[in-house]
Amino acid sequence: MARVSRVAWLYIAVVAAAAVTVIMPWHANAHDLQWWIRLGVLQLLFLVCEATPTPLATRQSAWSPSSSATLAAVVLLGPMGAALTGAIAVISLRRQLMMAERLFNGAMYAVSGFAAGKAFEAAGGVPHLPQPGDFPAIIWPFAVAAAVHVVINHGLLWGILRLTATGTRPGDRTRLESSVALLLTSDLGYAVLGLIIAALWPVVHAFAAVLVLIPLFVARWAMGQFAEQQRAYAATMAALCQAVETKDFYTRGHSERVSRGSGMIARQIGMRSDRVEAIMFAGMLHDVGKLGVPTKVLQKTGPLTEEEYAAIQLHPMRGLEIVREIGFLNEALAGIMHHHEKIDGTGYPMGFAGDEIPEFARVIAVADAFDSMTSTRSYRAARRMTEAIEELRKGAGTQFDPALVEAFIAALHRDGWRLPERAAAPVDQQTVTAQDHDDPTAPLRVIESY
Numbered sequence: 001m002a003r004v005s006r007v008a009w010l011y012i013a014v015v016a017a018a019a020v021t022v023i024m025p026w027h028a029n030a031h032d033l034q035w036w037i038r039l040g041v042l043q044l045l046f047l048v049c050e051a052t053p054t055p056l057a058t059r060q061s062a063w064s065p066s067s068s069a070t071l072a073a074v075v076l077l078g079p080m081g082a083a084l085t086g087a088i089a090v091i092s093l094r095r096q097l098m099m100a101e102r103l104f105n106g107a108m109y110a111v112s113g114f115a116a117g118k119a120f121e122a123a124g125g126v127p128h129l130p131q132p133g134d135f136p137a138i139i140w141p142f143a144v145a146a147a148v149h150v151v152i153n154h155g156l157l158w159g160i161l162r163l164t165a166t167g168t169r170p171g172d173r174t175r176l177e178s179s180v181a182l183l184l185t186s187d188l189g190y191a192v193l194g195l196i197i198a199a200l201w202p203v204v205h206a207f208a209a210v211l212v213l214i215p216l217f218v219a220r221w222a223m224g225q226f227a228e229q230q231r232a233y234a235a236t237m238a239a240l241c242q243a244v245e246t247k248d249f250y251t252r253g254h255s256e257r258v259s260r261g262s263g264m265i266a267r268q269i270g271m272r273s274d275r276v277e278a279i280m281f282a283g284m285l286h287d288v289g290k291l292g293v294p295t296k297v298l299q300k301t302g303p304l305t306e307e308e309y310a311a312i313q314l315h316p317m318r319g320l321e322i323v324r325e326i327g328f329l330n331e332a333l334a335g336i337m338h339h340h341e342k343i344d345g346t347g348y349p350m351g352f353a354g355d356e357i358p359e360f361a362r363v364i365a366v367a368d369a370f371d372s373m374t375s376t377r378s379y380r381a382a383r384r385m386t387e388a389i390e391e392l393r394k395g396a397g398t399q400f401d402p403a404l405v406e407a408f409i410a411a412l413h414r415d416g417w418r419l420p421e422r423a424a425a426p427v428d429q430q431t432v433t434a435q436d437h438d439d440p441t442a443p444l445r446v447i448e449s450y
């Protein structure tokens, strides 16, 4: 949580006030020693879980399995016990947490724990040590409690992330969407563990918490591996893009912008979030095949010979060859291979037309051309966005898929577009691409051979 603004502090204060309000009448259980012992064990379990959160590659904060302890408290102790279990997050063992984070986390977990407890009772659950005869009837109220816990927790968390966000990087939204599915799945798993703790308690007492910690840590390790893999994917992408941009300085940032534009179109046409993520990978890597094109051809200032033009036309195939073995790319490979096909069949490398062209490639073609037109090239200044949109519309039906052009324009109006910054090329890279193969308004000049 960076930069706590006044509004964020106000938000935290409201959540904290709600937590204090629900925890006030805690003395209701003051004389039940067993109740307090169970609370102490569950608070300890909460702290241990909370201190070892699962690192998520795509989230500003990591997600901890501590909700298992809160949901076990819902069954064993009731709303007040669940609230007090969650409130212990204030004294989190994670030393790097700031005061505001501790306060917010404690309040958030207390409120969501209390609400889950109330939902459990409202759905017919009675907080007590569950007996074998209580199953399966207890499952329904527990499921309701778990759902309420997830919704309130994520709702409050979403609020504070909105207020403290330091700016959204391109692609964050997609990654967040895919990580929400992951979070909800892990929440479901943690909720089941909470019920297991409650069910085991009458048999093994506090040892139930220890028994449950073992699968929790195994799950955490597995998710950590997954997050590590995601980070490795991102690093692979970044390294390949860096290689392309080192070779061709003037296209720096192009890969990332085409990736973002492709994602905007994909979302606009309602693509599934995993396909949106895949198309953003494809956009990122679409020109990776330039690595296989001689630099002197990429940077040539005059018209190209037929051989040189053929080398340019080969770059989508070269791209495919370079990244084909990267397993997670799947559908993205088709986007890389066919991003220069045209709807009228005059593109390359295969000369596909209309629907023969894979959807990913049709999407990337639009974003690619738009970014090229709105970027400065050595032979012309950057075009204004309105002009570039006009050019896209002109090419709709011949070069571009008309539906995707309109989808992109709609997405541009909704999300806006961050134009590339202009910066001088480094001294050793003053010789730059004179002709941009992505620019539909300036086709490559080729010397006819007779």
Ligand SMILES: [Fe+2]
Residues within 6 Å of the ligand: 286, 287, 315, 339, 340, 437, 438
């Ligand atoms: Fe290309």
